Amino acid sequence: MSEIKYIVIGGSAGSFQIVTKILEALPKNFPHTLILVLHRLKHIKEGFTDALTIKSQLPVQEPFDKEKILSGRVYIAPANYHLYVEPDKTFALSTEDVVNHSRPSIDVTLSSAAYSFNNNMLGIVLSGANSDGAVGLKDVIDFGGIAVAQDPKDAIVATMPEAAIKISGTKNILSSQNIIKYILNINSNV
């Protein structure tokens, strides 16, 4: 298996707590890139990134259009934009229509990341109340990456990981605690 360099996490209702725990657990010298696509209110622009920054030893930021993707950083999809990953390892944004009632949509980011990162990526779908991320997680598998879904029994809202498991067929179903361990040991897992 190839080395995992990029981790893309999608979450909706009930995922914020897990995301903050993941960020708290990542060491300062974490060598990979973390991209977060979290469903959020489009008008809440201030405070969201700050709340995550407090929990993280890594720099956390919303990317600008065509910004280069760097390792050791945490990127958060900006409110009211879809976030694409380009094959040249830059971000691109879009105001296309909502997908699964969401902008940013987890499917949009996961699918483009799957295409651009191939087998260098880990995709994770966390708690949430719709099916966003399920198709994207299948793309992750189809393009050679690793797909993980939060165990629905462990999720505050099970709908999203259930849909991700059903559509992607991933067998990597982990509790939030085990997701953290999995990320921390990512290249010894593969």
Place this chain on the structure above:
Amino acid sequence: MSELKIFVPDVNQVYSEIKSLSDFDFIDYAFSFKRRRIILFMKTQKVFNVDDLIYRFNQSDKFVSDFVRFLFVPQTELFRDAELWNYLNEKIFPKLLLKKDVNIHIPCCTGGEEVYSLMFFLGLFQSSGVTITVSYPLSENENFIKNRKFNQQDLKKCVKNIELLNNVLNPEDVFIGQTNQMRINHFYRGNVNFKKEKIMNQQYISEFDLVLFRNRLIYFNEDLQSTVLPKINASIKKGGYLILGEKEILGQMSGKFKKITSKLSVYKKRIF
């Protein structure tokens, strides 16, 4: 999305074909956007491989124009980024409207949300010395924008924006007309000119006091951004304003402008 696997050569082939069959060149648009639009279009048209898609393009001009139309994503909602409109209303428009003649440009306009948001706010000043130039890529855009009516879904998209606008009390202040046939209740007294043009082919010379160019650069790759931004720069008078989307950057043109507020993408063109 996953059943259709579209790769770089497929994307290049589709857009080369579109270039040869239409007036439009999307080669330098952002790759992931182009790829996703192909996949979505194929799904809606029930086309299952790229060869069939290209065959259909060659069989029908309408099929080509449907695809081209599908690539021009409209602005998402009226009054998107309410804090920007509040800033323009409170800080920029009062200054700008002290001038006798004010020229404003909205390039690459397809849906009209920016035009009507702008007319609503300029209408609050009841100034007649303003000309808004709306340039658009497709012939059909002009009539669509001129006759634009808004429905409940449009209202739902922008209702939160309206709540966040200063000095606007509720959606009834903004819309008039029957449900699903609503128009913007504006008191704009200036002119609106419509021009079909492609920004990348234009040569502008210091024509505009303000250019509202939000969330258009994001669809271009860096090469095309590098072509378009100097044209936008050339189109703005010294001391004039440029408004970009909140996550768009000026790149090589950054030295020509000063960002005048840290949180919003409002730029003032430098005099020297």
